[in-house]
Amino acid sequence: MTAISVSSPRAIAWPAIIKEAALTAFVALLLTVPLVGLRTVDRPTGLGLETRWNEVVAAVGLVFLGRIGICLIREGQGVLVLVLAAAAAAAGFFIKMPTEALRIILIVGGAIIAIRAAMAVRTGRSKLSQAERDKRMDRIAAKVQDASRWLGPIGVVLALAFPLTPLADRQLLDIGILLLTYVMLGWGLNIVVGLAGLLDLGYVAFYAVGAYSYALLAHYFGLSFWLCLPLAGLLAAFSGVLLGFPVLRLRGDYFAIVTLGFGEIIRIILVNWYQFTGGPNGISGIPRPSFFGIADFTRTPAEGTMAFHEMFGLEFSALHRIIFLYYLILVLALVVNFFTLRVRKLPLGRAWEALREDDIACASLGINRTNMKLAAFAIAAMFGGFAGSFFATRQGFISPESFTFIESAIILAIVVLGGMGSQIGVVVATLLVIGLPEAFRELADYRMLAFGMGMVLIMLWRPRGLLAHRDPTILLYGRKGKGAGGPAAGTAAAGGEGIAGGRAK
Amino acid sequence: MDYFLQQLINGLSLGAIYGLIAIGYTMVYGIIGMINFAHGEIYMIGAFVALITFLALGSLGITWVPLALLVMLAASMLFTAVYGWTVERIAYRPLRSSPRLAPLISAIGMSIFLQNYVQILQGARSKPLQPILTGNLTMMDGAVSVSYVRLATIVITVALMYGFTQLITRTELGRAQRACEQDKTMAGLLGVNVDRIISLTFVMGAALAAVAGMMVLLIYGVIDFYIGFLAGVKAFTAAVLGGIGSLPGAMLGGVVIGLIEAFWSGYMGSEWKDVATFTILVLVLIFRPTGLLGRPEIEKV
Amino acid sequence: MTDLSMTPTVKNDTPLLTVEHLTMRFGGLVAVNDVSFTARNSEITAIIGPNGAGKTTLFNCITGFYSPTVGRMTLRHPDGKEFLLERMPGYRISQQASVARTFQNIRLFGGMSVLENLMVAQHNKLIKASGFSIAGLLGLPSYTNVERESVELAKYWLDRVRLLEFADWEAGNLPYGAQRRLEIARAMCTEPVMLCLDEPAAGLNPRESADLAEILTFIRDDHKTGVLLIEHDMSVVMTISDHVVVLDYGRKISDGDPHFVKNDPAVIRAYLGEEEGEELPPEIAADLPEVAKRAEEGA
Numbered sequence A: 001m002t003a004i005s006v007s008s009p010r011a012i013a014w015p016a017i018i019k020e021a022a023l024t025a026f027v028a029l030l031l032t033v034p035l036v037g038l039r040t041v042d043r044p045t046g047l048g049l050e051t052r053w054n055e056v057v058a059a060v061g062l063v064f065l066g067r068i069g070i071c072l073i074r075e076g077q078g079v080l081v082l083v084l085a086a087a088a089a090a091a092g093f094f095i096k097m098p099t100e101a102l103r104i105i106l107i108v109g110g111a112i113i114a115i116r117a118a119m120a121v122r123t124g125r126s127k128l129s130q131a132e133r134d135k136r137m138d139r140i141a142a143k144v145q146d147a148s149r150w151l152g153p154i155g156v157v158l159a160l161a162f163p164l165t166p167l168a169d170r171q172l173l174d175i176g177i178l179l180l181t182y183v184m185l186g187w188g189l190n191i192v193v194g195l196a197g198l199l200d201l202g203y204v205a206f207y208a209v210g211a212y213s214y215a216l217l218a219h220y221f222g223l224s225f226w227l228c229l230p231l232a233g234l235l236a237a238f239s240g241v242l243l244g245f246p247v248l249r250l251r252g253d254y255f256a257i258v259t260l261g262f263g264e265i266i267r268i269i270l271v272n273w274y275q276f277t278g279g280p281n282g283i284s285g286i287p288r289p290s291f292f293g294i295a296d297f298t299r300t301p302a303e304g305t306m307a308f309h310e311m312f313g314l315e316f317s318a319l320h321r322i323i324f325l326y327y328l329i330l331v332l333a334l335v336v337n338f339f340t341l342r343v344r345k346l347p348l349g350r351a352w353e354a355l356r357e358d359d360i361a362c363a364s365l366g367i368n369r370t371n372m373k374l375a376a377f378a379i380a381a382m383f384g385g386f387a388g389s390f391f392a393t394r395q396g397f398i399s400p401e402s403f404t405f406i407e408s409a410i411i412l413a414i415v416v417l418g419g420m421g422s423q424i425g426v427v428v429a430t431l432l433v434i435g436l437p438e439a440f441r442e443l444a445d446y447r448m449l450a451f452g453m454g455m456v457l458i459m460l461w462r463p464r465g466l467l468a469h470r471d472p473t474i475l476l477y478g479r480k481g482k483g484a485g486g487p488a489a490g491t492a493a494a495g496g497e498g499i500a501g502g503r504a505k
Numbered sequence B: 001m002d003y004f005l006q007q008l009i010n011g012l013s014l015g016a017i018y019g020l021i022a023i024g025y026t027m028v029y030g031i032i033g034m035i036n037f038a039h040g041e042i043y044m045i046g047a048f049v050a051l052i053t054f055l056a057l058g059s060l061g062i063t064w065v066p067l068a069l070l071v072m073l074a075a076s077m078l079f080t081a082v083y084g085w086t087v088e089r090i091a092y093r094p095l096r097s098s099p100r101l102a103p104l105i106s107a108i109g110m111s112i113f114l115q116n117y118v119q120i121l122q123g124a125r126s127k128p129l130q131p132i133l134t135g136n137l138t139m140m141d142g143a144v145s146v147s148y149v150r151l152a153t154i155v156i157t158v159a160l161m162y163g164f165t166q167l168i169t170r171t172e173l174g175r176a177q178r179a180c181e182q183d184k185t186m187a188g189l190l191g192v193n194v195d196r197i198i199s200l201t202f203v204m205g206a207a208l209a210a211v212a213g214m215m216v217l218l219i220y221g222v223i224d225f226y227i228g229f230l231a232g233v234k235a236f237t238a239a240v241l242g243g244i245g246s247l248p249g250a251m252l253g254g255v256v257i258g259l260i261e262a263f264w265s266g267y268m269g270s271e272w273k274d275v276a277t278f279t280i281l282v283l284v285l286i287f288r289p290t291g292l293l294g295r296p297e298i299e300k301v
Numbered sequence C: 001m002t003d004l005s006m007t008p009t010v011k012n013d014t015p016l017l018t019v020e021h022l023t024m025r026f027g028g029l030v031a032v033n034d035v036s037f038t039a040r041n042s043e044i045t046a047i048i049g050p051n052g053a054g055k056t057t058l059f060n061c062i063t064g065f066y067s068p069t070v071g072r073m074t075l076r077h078p079d080g081k082e083f084l085l086e087r088m089p090g091y092r093i094s095q096q097a098s099v100a101r102t103f104q105n106i107r108l109f110g111g112m113s114v115l116e117n118l119m120v121a122q123h124n125k126l127i128k129a130s131g132f133s134i135a136g137l138l139g140l141p142s143y144t145n146v147e148r149e150s151v152e153l154a155k156y157w158l159d160r161v162r163l164l165e166f167a168d169w170e171a172g173n174l175p176y177g178a179q180r181r182l183e184i185a186r187a188m189c190t191e192p193v194m195l196c197l198d199e200p201a202a203g204l205n206p207r208e209s210a211d212l213a214e215i216l217t218f219i220r221d222d223h224k225t226g227v228l229l230i231e232h233d234m235s236v237v238m239t240i241s242d243h244v245v246v247l248d249y250g251r252k253i254s255d256g257d258p259h260f261v262k263n264d265p266a267v268i269r270a271y272l273g274e275e276e277g278e279e280l281p282p283e284i285a286a287d288l289p290e291v292a293k294r295a296e297e298g299a
């Protein structure tokens, strides 16, 4: 690939560019005419149609201009495109547009093209090859991984200190709990997907098993949260083994679909077996957790129990329970994290990663593939179960609504976007996937739309995930030893490609 | 007996719909080895385009049913095919040589995107449509009556299948398509434009799914933005059941799933019918992962 | 070293591996057809034959990746323990019968480091020591000691295949020849009684091939391991193997020491093609002289 320098003067092939852009615009026209231009609306007389040709024209026009912009970047006009695209994005941001959709297209489209132009300007090239991009991102990921050595503990301390600061109001604490729940689920699923390389599309099933275990055990037998938490984990792990045993032999994508099927089966059972599970209405009045069974978080505790605020001589505050829940999920999540960090350095974790790399080679080394995968499945399920029963006790109410496929997809997206196998990646991805939409609540309608598009874009941009970088679990020469240059920056010789090809199959 | 026949026809027409969608899964899997998770959404878009076309025709004053149906069919196949093409071009083609999970994740993202795209544009409420094709064919002195819609579904599907089989087995295009399925690199070396063939595979799959979408609209008279997910999973089940990669297998799988679902709902009630389908999927994958018509595959070492 | 094998020296009497009437069919194709042979301890048994002769398929049967259509494969350890390989699931053949292998197209754990590859090879020993991870999670000395020993074994083999300084490299980033050697080291880390190598010299330059030959003789002589070697490079085969089995179209066509096999007419035919048109279809053979005469006249 020859580098086209930005400054090299060259005639721009306008006819070709216009033709290309016109073709793209034509496709956009075909895409938008039926669904964007014609809207079905409910009328008293039945369904009717409304037309929105202005949006079609705008969308097609923007696509046309955008395509010209991309062509110009290729022709070495990066700076010009950068300015124009940035201006377009800014215009979308500040100027009132006839419709919300238009505004978003303008901002997002402008931003994407501006970023591409900026990258082209910086490297003096219109496009990085996949390998180069990968190498760059890998270097960043390696730095982040290095930094996480001290960032991690700092983060934990900050997370621990947060509820004690005056900042911590009800709303922020709730968001914190939500984020931590997803971080925990992400870390749990990371064991199966990131380490063992099994694409599980039904993780939410174990979350549901955990939640319903606690809810039902509390409802029918009056068991306390602290007894149910381990039980829920065990039940989830057990169901993991039960589901995993027959399907773990399956090839990657078959496995994915079967886990999706299992997830749906569990949800349908929850919906249909209403005598037992409450059906679509779910279960309400799930008991809140006590302070380790010693004290309650109520103002006036029942006969024979103590109140938390009295025990510690505090003023009663409804926030106490929230703070307690916050710490509870923080600890649970950290348990998962520490488990993963440690197990990676043990034969079990190494076998998982080896299975992900090449499971035929594993069999040739005498590794019992089924047992190893089953262990990954069961352990991840157990953590999912813990998270589930936490969810039940926090909400006080659960229903099958909370355990749809989309939930599995979100957790999976967190793992994959973060970079499979990367613990810090899960945290970053949770902030992106859960945190950002929480921050932009007014755009709630577009939340899932952006989520889907984001998944596609990040895969295109970096198929291995944002912070995918793997540090060896054992080093012969220490971190700055003589081999240190090798792992990350080793010469990717023919063999490197061979392996990459092998992985892609 | 009449009830039985009724269910049989219901099952066959439902199976025809699943089969049409399943072909898209099977062809894409055959040629690039990925599960096109967004295919269910393509089918849903097909249904919407058909609905919109019908409404547009109505507002133009064209109400002659045969013409309306033909235009609906053509429009939904055309526009949906463009969606199929675009999805491949944007979300899958750049990932041809990436780790295996990447295109699948991208497909899931695409599926979520399309679902919400339609929801935002067309509204979340389900869209009821008054029956277009009414009337029943009564047989055996009125003991059995079969609605024309269902009959039409079966007839059109059979006709489409016939044409499609001819296309794949007889034409230059079909030969190139099969060649790419066998070995993309080699086909490329021999002068087949592999990218174009893959695009065409998506286009054909999307067009057939659009037909299925239109059928569902005609038979059930109500659609919403969410119908793609379940139908997609079931059609995929059909493709796997028939043996993924095999076109007759996809159709057979679709019919089997359709029949099971119809009889299950007919005799056991409809609550558990989805569990029945998923259970079949799981059982087939465990006990006969190659499906009914698929060739056995030995782990190549 | 070359001529030692001229006389069929019997190093020990009971064979390590006995393959009897092994047949493997894929649908209509008979990839391995009624093959029987033996391989001995502390010997290199080479399996040669043209491409598609069924050599890799034979390996896949022995190492449990395929279950043969017909046949028996008995492995007898030096201590007398016997294993019927065709009855064992794949991973047990390595775990219990101690058979290790490499692959024709290298199968390393490309994203893991060189050292990690060798640690994974010692999985069974380590996972037991880690108390199925419980002791390991707690960091008990019972595990850390075994882990330290494992690292030592890995270092020993890395040194042997001259990869010690690359221990922390990502395996997929090694040059091709180094990857081949690493795969052998990984197999040896399972401490096998029999090592099966599928075309280990493929793609190596002459220097690397000579290195490889040296490693293999070391494994045979110093570790008393039986080696089963599929190889195309005749210079390697003829210099180091003690015993050669020749396959063609799935059948065994020759079996003996390298010298014998080299001069076996059946082998020469298989490699150089049929000598003359001895198997011409009768209708062609019948009028062949006539046609030849006409052709001559025409010329």
Ligand SMILES: Nc1ncnc2c1ncn2[C@@H]1O[C@H](COP(=O)(O)OP(=O)(O)O)[C@@H](O)[C@H]1O
Binding pocket: B298, B299, B300, C026, C029, C031, C049, C050, C051, C052, C053, C054, C055, C056, C057, C058
């Ligand atoms: N899994 C399989 N399925 C079908 N045929 C196979 C399979 N494995 C090998 N074969 C066939 O068996 C024959 C022998 O192959 P192989 O053992 O790889 O030969 P070699 O290693 O001697 O070159 C070939 O014709 C090959 O196509």
Ligand SMILES: [Mg+2]
Binding pocket: C055, C056, C057, C104
């Ligand atoms: Mg071979």
